[in-house]
Amino acid sequence: MSSSLxxxxxxxxxxxxxVTFLLYLVSKSDxxxxxxxxxxxxxxxxxxxAIGMRWQEAYAMGFEQAPLSNLxxxxxxxxxxxxxxxxxxxxxxxxxxxGAFVMPFAFFGMIWAQWDLDATIQPxxxxxxxxxLTYHVITCFLGxxxxxxxxxxxxxxxxxxxxxxxxxxxxxIGGILGMFPSVKVLDDLxxxxxxxxxxxxxxxxxxxxxxxxxxxxxxxxWDPKETWSLIVWFIYAAFLHARFTRGWVxxxxxxxxILGFAATIFCYLGVxxxxxxxxxxxxx
Amino acid sequence: xxxQKSQVAVGILVGRATKQTVDLEETFLFSFLTSRxxxxxxxxxxxxxxxxxxxxxxxxxxxxxEVNVWQNNHPLLAKVTQVVGGTKLYTSYPFLxxxxxxxxxxxxxTVQRIGLLRKEELPSIDTDFSVELSPQALEEGYAEVVTYVxxxxxxxxxxxxxxxxxxxxxxxxxxxxxxxWGSVLFHxxxxxxxxxxxxSVWTRSEGSFILTEGQSFRGTPAEFVSxxxxxxxxxxxxxxxxxxxQFVPQEGQPPTYASKLIFSQEGKEAERLDVRTFQAGSYAGxxxxxxxxxxxxxxxxxxxxxxxLFDGFVALASSFSDDEVRYENVFSIVEGSLKxxxxxxxxxxxKAGQWRSLSPKPNRPVFLARIEQRGVPVFEGPIPxxxxxxxxxxxxxxxELRYWSGLQMVTDLGVPILYAGFFLGCLGLVLRTxxxxxxxxxxxxxxxxxxxxxxxxxxxxxxxxxxxxFQVLVxxxxxxxxxxxGDTIRE
Numbered sequence: 024m025s026s027s028l029x030x031x032x033x034x035x036x037x038x039x040x041x042v043t044f045l046l047y048l049v050s051k052s053d054x055x056x057x058x059x060x061x062x063x064x065x066x067x068x069x070x071x072x073a074i075g076m077r078w079q080e081a082y083a084m085g086f087e088q089a090p091l092s093n094l095x096x097x098x099x100x101x102x103x104x105x106x107x108x109x110x111x112x113x114x115x116x117x118x119x120x121x122g123a124f125v126m127p128f129a130f131f132g133m134i135w136a137q138w139d140l141d142a143t144i145q146p147x148x149x150x151x152x153x154x155x156l157t158y159h160v161i162t163c164f165l166g167x168x169x170x171x172x173x174x175x176x177x178x179x180x181x182x183x184x185x186x187x188x189x190x191x192x193x194x195x196i197g198g199i200l201g202m203f204p205s206v207k208v209l210d211d212l213x214x215x216x217x218x219x220x221x222x223x224x225x226x227x228x229x230x231x232x233x234x235x236x237x238x239x240x241x242x243x244x245w246d247p248k249e250t251w252s253l254i255v256w257f258i259y260a261a262f263l264h265a266r267f268t269r270g271w272v273x274x275x276x277x278x279x280x281i282l283g284f285a286a287t288i289f290c291y292l293g294v295x296x297x298x299x300x301x302x303x304x305x306x307x
Numbered sequence: 308x309x310x311q312k313s314q315v316a317v318g319i320l321v322g323r324a325t326k327q328t329v330d331l332e333e334t335f336l337f338s339f340l341t342s343r344x345x346x347x348x349x350x351x352x353x354x355x356x357x358x359x360x361x362x363x364x365x366x367x368x369x370x371x372x373e374v375n376v377w378q379n380n381h382p383l384l385a386k387v388t389q390v391v392g393g394t395k396l397y398t399s400y401p402f403l404x405x406x407x408x409x410x411x412x413x414x415x416x417t418v419q420r421i422g423l424l425r426k427e428e429l430p431s432i433d434t435d436f437s438v439e440l441s442p443q444a445l446e447e448g449y450a451e452v453v454t455y456v457x458x459x460x461x462x463x464x465x466x467x468x469x470x471x472x473x474x475x476x477x478x479x480x481x482x483x484x485x486x487x488w489g490s491v492l493f494h495x496x497x498x499x500x501x502x503x504x505x506x507s508v509w510t511r512s513e514g515s516f517i518l519t520e521g522q523s524f525r526g527t528p529a530e531f532v533s534x535x536x537x538x539x540x541x542x543x544x545x546x547x548x549x550x551x552x553q554f555v556p557q558e559g560q561p562p563t564y565a566s567k568l569i570f571s572q573e574g575k576e577a578e579r580l581d582v583r584t585f586q587a588g589s590y591a592g593x594x595x596x597x598x599x600x601x602x603x604x605x606x607x608x609x610x611x612x613x614x615x616l617f618d619g620f621v622a623l624a625s626s627f628s629d630d631e632v633r634y635e636n637v638f639s640i641v642e643g644s645l646k647x648x649x650x651x652x653x654x655x656x657x658k659a660g661q662w663r664s665l666s667p668k669p670n671r672p673v674f675l676a677r678i679e680q681r682g683v684p685v686f687e688g689p690i691p692x693x694x695x696x697x698x699x700x701x702x703x704x705x706x707e708l709r710y711w712s713g714l715q716m717v718t719d720l721g722v723p724i725l726y727a728g729f730f731l732g733c734l735g736l737v738l739r740t741x742x743x744x745x746x747x748x749x750x751x752x753x754x755x756x757x758x759x760x761x762x763x764x765x766x767x768x769x770x771x772x773x774x775x776x777f778q779v780l781v782x783x784x785x786x787x788x789x790x791x792x793g794d795t796i797r798e
Binding site for chain 1: 343350353354357358360361362365367368397513562563584585586587594596715717722725726729732733736737739740768769770771772774775
């Protein structure tokens with residue numbers, strides 16, 4: 024068995040989980056929700072095993088490196104991180120409907136990696152040959168993943184609150200939207216996810232700065248990637264401050280969360296693929 | 308709903324911290340910098356400048372040709388963005404002013420926040436949010452109930468000590484008070500980072516030196532090429548000695564290099580350190596970075612009578628272009644009135660009369676020399692490694708070839724402060740993220756004929772989620788009390 028096969032299993036499992044969560048919204052069956060969660064766990068375990076196996080394969084080829092060295096590996100790790108954060112939220116808050124809005128991020132990430140990206144294991148470029156790589160990438164991607172969960176929850180919030188505002192009477196909304204958590208819970212979950220992602224991103228930036236000082240002799244170079252990560256950080260810092268000091272909850276918070284995730288995706292992919300700079304090797 | 312004698316009501320309160328006023332003597336600057344509108348404007352301006360800086364190639368982080376291409380392709384945009392520095396945005400006055408004000412604002416807001424937290428009271432009770440779920444009759448007293456409530460709270464992770472809070476309160480459990488200080492610590496870490504950054508600007512000294520394999524260096528000003536005129540006094544003169552034991556070029560694309568250094572103090576070996584490309588090494592408060600490298604051929608010049616005029620290594624300058632690396636230098640040997648100019652081909656071959664190197668490895672080193680004696684050209688041609696050149700009255704030998712390594716040495720007193728700032732920031736984030744302030748209290752409300760017990764809860768954050776958690780607790784309490792008191796419980 025190879026890591027490639029396990030990554031295929033992961034992709035299929037994530038697709039199955041996404042569809043099953045949608046079925047849950049339609050059917051309102053708790054058993055189907057449980058099934059979707061079980062499939063998520065299967066996919067997550069397959070993803071974990073695949074990453075571990077790829078790590079082993081790299082070692083067997085003589086490359087002593089964590090599987091975080093190129094775009095392909097970062098995307099599959101991003102999918103893994105999304106599942107990790109989502110499953111932790113599921114264990115704690117048991118709001119299964121949000122799986123329908125979070126799983127697509129993981130699934131489309133995996134499908135892009137499998138179809139379009141170069142999966143060849145290559146030696147790490149010298150600039151990345153450091154233990155700092157592991158700390159920096161893991162913290163950043165856990166942050167990105169938490170923002171993905173927050174974005175999914177925010178989309179749910181906007182859909183639900185939009186429908187609620189349109190309905191004339193105050194009776195509870197039925198149908199698929201009836202399966203969504205209440206708007207207040209969605210708002211809290213959005214905040215909770217960002218409260219997980221923000222420290223992770225901060226740690227990612229801090230470990231990146233420490234690594235840069237170790238490798239290049241300077242903490243900060245105003246490289247486009249560094250600058251965009253700071254922009255993302257400021258957006259989420261603004262989110263938190265607006266919430267605490269100005270009471271920005273609900274719709275405005277949800278839009279800010281979606282804007283933050285858009286900036287995150289540009290920081291992750293846009294900068295590497297469009298702009299040049301010290302992180303340009305991440306686009307390979 | 309009217310409560311009967313010895314009834315227990317389980318209620319829920321979701322409250323918010325009451326607003327506090329700041330007692331600080333507010334100066335204009337303080338009010339200005341803590342004004343939400345000003346902070347919003349500064350933050351917005353800062354983000355806009357960052358976006359511009361990320362999209363416009365910057366001279367500090369992009370290759371010069373890329374900057375020039377962008378300027379040529381976008382002349383109008385280049386002109387317009389000159390207002391904010393254009394391709395030098397991060398050193399422009401608008402950027403420095405905005406970021407400076409933002410930092411000051413963060414500092415002031417932190418001070419303000421500390422003042423607010425010190426005065427913050429427990430969440431106030433707002434009975435509008437109180438929901439009575441199921442009054443249950445108790446024929447006996449409530450001591451047993453209280454014990455049970457505390458047991459349930461413990462099951463939900465509320466182990467905090469019992470406090471005497473409002474007059475009638477029996478049990479008050481607060482947890483997560485430390486979490487509120489997490490955000491203060493996080494903001495405070497910015498001040499530490501600012502101090503660290505300023506300390507770094509004022510105390511950072513850096514310079515570079517080269518060592519040929521086997522050569523030692525004692526950090527004397529004569530050997531040390533300073534890039535900051537004020538830096539030299541920092542290093543003193545030779546409180547330790549560095550020897551380049553070996554320079555190791557490593558395979559890979561792009562190739563990397565490592566310098567094996569030996570540090571000695573008072574003549575005794577103290578430490579061995581490998582400094583590699585992208586992997587610095589530290590010794591005695593100095594950080595060393597691998598920068599350049601090249602070759603040092605050893606030349607021996609003798610007279611016809613066998614007297615040594617010169618025996619030493621000459622470090623050749625390395626210049627890198629897209630398709631080749633040139634190792635060349637010009638040097639003089641005063642005793643022989645010689646001027647030697649030449650280029651080294653480490654892996655030499657001659658094709659069509661031209662010398663070139665097949666690789667940067669020293670497989671077949673040849674020094675292509677042009678020699679003048681007393682200003683008159685006397686030789687022009689190759690000297691392979693290990694061979695000697697006979698001139699009139701002189702013998703010039705190319706006896707050995709070694710690597711030289713260029714190292715950058717940095718001292719920075721701001722580094723420990725910056726790391727302290729990083730640590731405090733991380734600690735603050737952990738406290739803020741993991742610890743959320745929650746309060747539960749069981750309150751007795753006695754009257755002439757009845758005694759009611761009401762359980763309240765209040766959360767600093769995530770009220771909706773807390774409400775769900777509280778509901779679980781309430782359900783447990785109701786079920787537990789029904790089991791405990793049996794028929795005496797009324798729905």
